Amino acid sequence: MIKEYLRINETVFSxxxxxxxxxxxxxxxxxxxxxxxxxxxxxxxxxxxxxFGETEFLDxxxxxxxxxxxxxxxxxxGADASDRFAVLSLESNxxxxxxxxxxxxxxxxxxxxxxxxxxDFVQKPSFTKSGVQKEQGIIExxxxxxxxxxxxxLQLGLMNRLFSRYPLIYDIGGxxxxxxxxxxELFKTCHSTFYHPSNMILTMVGxxxxxxxxxxxxxxxxxxxxxxxQSHKRFSQPEPIQIDLNFEDAAVKETTGSAFMDLTxxxxxxxxxxxxxxxxxxxxxxxxxxxxxxxEAIFGPSTDAYQEMLDQELIQGGFNYESYHDGFTGFIRxxxxxxxxxxxxxxxxxxxxxxxxxxxxEETFARFKKAVLxxxxxxxxxxxxxxxxxxxYGLRNSDIFETLEEFDKLTRSGLKKYQKYFVKSAxxxxxxxxxxxxQ
Amino acid sequence: MxxxxxxxxxxxxxxxxxxxxxxxxxxxxxxxxxxKANATKRSLLSRVMMASTAKYPTKKALTxxxxxxxDASVSFYSHPSYRTNVSIFTMEMVNxxxxxxxxxxxxxxxxxxxxxxxxxxxxxxxxxxxxFNEQKRLLRESIANIYNHKSRYATMKMIxxxxxxxxxxxxxxxxxEDLEPITPQDLYLTYLDLIKNENVSIYVVGDFEEEAMIKSxxxxxxxxxxxxxxxxxxxxxxIPGAVKEKYEIQAxxxxxxxxxxxxxxxxxxxxxxxxxxxxxxxGGTFSSDLxxxxxxxxxxxxxxxxxxxxxxxxxxxxxxxxxxxxxxxKNLIMEQLKRYQNGDLDMKNFSxxxxxxxxxxxxxxxxxxxxxxxxxxxxxxxxxLTVSEVMRxxxxxxxxxxxxxxxxxxxxxxxxxxxxxxxx
Numbered sequence: 001m002i003k004e005y006l007r008i009n010e011t012v013f014s015x016x017x018x019x020x021x022x023x024x025x026x027x028x029x030x031x032x033x034x035x036x037x038x039x040x041x042x043x044x045x046x047x048x049x050x051x052f053g054e055t056e057f058l059d060x061x062x063x064x065x066x067x068x069x070x071x072x073x074x075x076x077x078g079a080d081a082s083d084r085f086a087v088l089s090l091e092s093n094x095x096x097x098x099x100x101x102x103x104x105x106x107x108x109x110x111x112x113x114x115x116x117x118x119x120d121f122v123q124k125p126s127f128t129k130s131g132v133q134k135e136q137g138i139i140e141x142x143x144x145x146x147x148x149x150x151x152x153x154l155q156l157g158l159m160n161r162l163f164s165r166y167p168l169i170y171d172i173g174g175x176x177x178x179x180x181x182x183x184x185e186l187f188k189t190c191h192s193t194f195y196h197p198s199n200m201i202l203t204m205v206g207x208x209x210x211x212x213x214x215x216x217x218x219x220x221x222x223x224x225x226x227x228x229x230q231s232h233k234r235f236s237q238p239e240p241i242q243i244d245l246n247f248e249d250a251a252v253k254e255t256t257g258s259a260f261m262d263l264t265x266x267x268x269x270x271x272x273x274x275x276x277x278x279x280x281x282x283x284x285x286x287x288x289x290x291x292x293x294x295x296e297a298i299f300g301p302s303t304d305a306y307q308e309m310l311d312q313e314l315i316q317g318g319f320n321y322e323s324y325h326d327g328f329t330g331f332i333r334x335x336x337x338x339x340x341x342x343x344x345x346x347x348x349x350x351x352x353x354x355x356x357x358x359x360x361x362e363e364t365f366a367r368f369k370k371a372v373l374x375x376x377x378x379x380x381x382x383x384x385x386x387x388x389x390x391x392x393y394g395l396r397n398s399d400i401f402e403t404l405e406e407f408d409k410l411t412r413s414g415l416k417k418y419q420k421y422f423v424k425s426a427x428x429x430x431x432x433x434x435x436x437x438x439q
Numbered sequence: 440m441x442x443x444x445x446x447x448x449x450x451x452x453x454x455x456x457x458x459x460x461x462x463x464x465x466x467x468x469x470x471x472x473x474x475k476a477n478a479t480k481r482s483l484l485s486r487v488m489m490a491s492t493a494k495y496p497t498k499k500a501l502t503x504x505x506x507x508x509x510d511a512s513v514s515f516y517s518h519p520s521y522r523t524n525v526s527i528f529t530m531e532m533v534n535x536x537x538x539x540x541x542x543x544x545x546x547x548x549x550x551x552x553x554x555x556x557x558x559x560x561x562x563x564x565x566x567x568x569x570x571f572n573e574q575k576r577l578l579r580e581s582i583a584n585i586y587n588h589k590s591r592y593a594t595m596k597m598i599x600x601x602x603x604x605x606x607x608x609x610x611x612x613x614x615x616e617d618l619e620p621i622t623p624q625d626l627y628l629t630y631l632d633l634i635k636n637e638n639v640s641i642y643v644v645g646d647f648e649e650e651a652m653i654k655s656x657x658x659x660x661x662x663x664x665x666x667x668x669x670x671x672x673x674x675x676x677x678i679p680g681a682v683k684e685k686y687e688i689q690a691x692x693x694x695x696x697x698x699x700x701x702x703x704x705x706x707x708x709x710x711x712x713x714x715x716x717x718x719x720x721x722g723g724t725f726s727s728d729l730x731x732x733x734x735x736x737x738x739x740x741x742x743x744x745x746x747x748x749x750x751x752x753x754x755x756x757x758x759x760x761x762x763x764x765x766x767x768x769k770n771l772i773m774e775q776l777k778r779y780q781n782g783d784l785d786m787k788n789f790s791x792x793x794x795x796x797x798x799x800x801x802x803x804x805x806x807x808x809x810x811x812x813x814x815x816x817x818x819x820x821x822x823x824l825t826v827s828e829v830m831r832x833x834x835x836x837x838x839x840x841x842x843x844x845x846x847x848x849x850x851x852x853x854x855x856x857x858x859x860x861x862x863x
Contacts (some may be wrong), residue, residue, distance in 0.1 A: 134738050138740070262689045337584065345520045373539075374511070
């Protein structure tokens with residue numbers, strides 16, 4: 001399938017191979033650099049599922065998707081995939097999110113060999129007991145690093161007030177204890193369940209000539225190359241994966257909470273829980289852009305409210321707001337460093353509630369739409385944003401480029417349906433307070 | 440891509456024409472002296488100049504104007520290159536051809552940049568008091584906030600110990616003791632010093648018509664012609680005596696180890712290019728020896744890396760570890776360095792590192808920021824080194840040269856940020 005988006009001068013080629021693997025190519029002629037990413041729709045959210053070929057639900061140890069991401073780099077025979085990429089002058093990386101796990105490489109040459117390596121190390125794993133133990137020490141240090149990060153502690157604290165059991169309440173990496181319960185057998189179970197090609201997407205951004213090692217500038221040649229690699233691997237027939245995401249109702253678990261860390265200044269966050277909702281095509285992205293407009297309109301830097309927060313010294317830097325939606329549910333988060341956490345929380349809470357009946361004027365609305373559009377076009381300079389944006393919005397049933405054009409049609413009254421989210425029962429807050437050192 | 444250097448508004452102007460980006464960026468670079476006396480003032484100036492102008496006297500007015508320009512962004516960022524202060528004003532806007540009505544943005548964006556540069560929110564030689572106080576408070580908080588980023592804090596403490604009486608010690612963000620006495624009048628003088636006395640150059644990158652761009656830039660008016668400061672790299676070598684070891688206890692989960700080394704290689708040293716290869720091999724990539732030995736073979740950390748600052752002739756190593764493993768990690772790091780100094784090097788790592796460096800460099804033209812950074816860096820260092828020349832020199836680096844680089848390194852200071860449980 002070929003889709004051309006004339007206004008922003010991008011073209012997307014996509015094809016689903018016989019084994020179910022979806023392949024997406026975004027050509028960028030004239031560039032040296034490339035970005036290739038292989039993603040499975042498996043992340044820290046998917047911890048309770050029926051393993052492939054079984055009938056009962058399994059509760060996997062927290063952090064297993066992330067641990068598996070680390071572990072896949074250890075290839076059969078003791079080789080390490082990162083090393084193998086480096087030998088090809090390619091830089092590799094991987095990331096586990098709540099909804100996905102991705103493996104990627106970037107570089108300018110040996111790209112065909114890199115692609116083959118990527119597909120092979122992710123699809124042909126080797127799990128040994130000693131390898132698992134060795135990696136535990138490394139992940140333990142990664143988790144401890146997050147425990148000292150105020151933003152991470154704040155985020156997790158807030159999620160645990162908004163949600164009672166939805167897996168956003170857990171750190172993606174799990175805990176120092178949970179990762180010790182992970183075994184090679186559990187890895188095999190998760191891999192065979194979630195790394196089936198039909199659950200995966202391969203995305204490539206770059207000059208086709210470069211990606212094909214100079215052989216062709218036709219994207220079809222790349223599809224064929226991937227197809228050839230896949231034809232040598234045997235996969236079982238795809239089966240729908242049964243996952244229990246532990247959905248819950250729209251009310252928050254607790255309205256407030258706090259923690260203490262070795263800090264100089266408190267850090268507060270207010271969260272609003274977005275209700276469970278499946279959106280029609282492109283609407284989840286429209287919602288995100290609409291929320292951007294509403295939040296900017298109520299306390300963004302372009303408002304009097306923002307100046308009021310500065311005048312009353314409610315914010316001390318680090319003020320930001322964002323929304324997150326995973327295709328089912330999500331949250332809005334507003335945070336800052338503040339010496340007046342209570343006053344900040346009540347100021348923002350009141351503003352959020354006022355959004356339920358807020359009416360934006362036509363002029364402001366038009367100006368904000370320009371800003372949102374410009375901001376989006378600016379981010380398209382990044383290959384990573386192109387690849388991940390197309391992929392992640394795609395997983396939420398939104399075509400990033402199509403939506404950008406549909407966004408033009410958004411009217412003030414179109415905001416109304418999102419304003420119903422702003423109710424008291426959906427709001428909670430969390431603050432990290434300073435606990436001074438012994439010294 | 441087409442690069443042209445001409446004179447616009449009386450100053451050197453580099454026009455980089457390429458259709459790779461969806462945005463156009465204009466940068467105005469001011470070069471002056473970086474000193475302890477002006478660092479904090481400069482840091483505060485960069486905040487107040489971004490907060491408001493005469494025509495847009497509030498954050499609200501300023502932000503709304505930028506929104507009207509399709510979220511054009513303007514930023515003012517300052518960093519030292521040894522004793523040269525590099526201040527960069529950047530205007531980034533969406534290329535008009537991607538906008539629904541092909542709205543003419545360039546002139547309006549340039550006018551906005553002009554407003555920010557030449558019409559500050561000041562009167563009678565004094566900065567607007569309300570804005571001044573607000574930004575002073577925010578900078579005070581921001582300086583204090585370094586404590587809350589443990590890795591950055593540990594690095595700052597290490598540098599403060601190692602470079603106690605050197606310019607390298609001065610934090611470009613500023614410090615509290617210098618911040619308090621600054622007045623709105625002082626700050627206005629700092630502004631005048633920047634605008635009137637510093638050396639100016641202009642850079643533009645994007646898809647534009649040359650003539651039209653020159654005409655748009657002319658709206659900024661003439662800049663003063665001032666000489667360029669010539670102290671952008673450290674010349675003298677510092678040979679450390681006994682290693683300084685310092686620690687601090689905080690209530691944290693993971694200890695931060697920072698080691699500071701003196702090198703004898705600045706950007707003009709014959710071993711400058713081999714030093715880049717050395718850093719990649721030693722602790723600059725996943726295949727590097729520090730990552731392989733400390734992380735992969737011994738599972739002692741998640742993050743470890745080395746970093747070279749040739750302008751200051753310094754190398755730092757950062758690692759997040761358990762405090763109880765401090766001696767072990769330190770010894771392993773020093774053993775690795777010893778290996779390099781003895782010429783016991785891995786040819787595979789050597790060729791991987793060179794190839795990766797070459798690959799990074801070949802991507803320079805693919806990024807707006809990397810193109811601008813490279814051009815500005817050349818100007819600051821008064822050199823005319825093309826990317827392809829750097830690549831040629833990298834491919835000629837020998838493994839013996841890498842060992843020579845290692846021999847110039849000597850450990851000066853260790854700083855460990857740790858917790859009570861692990862300190863003996």
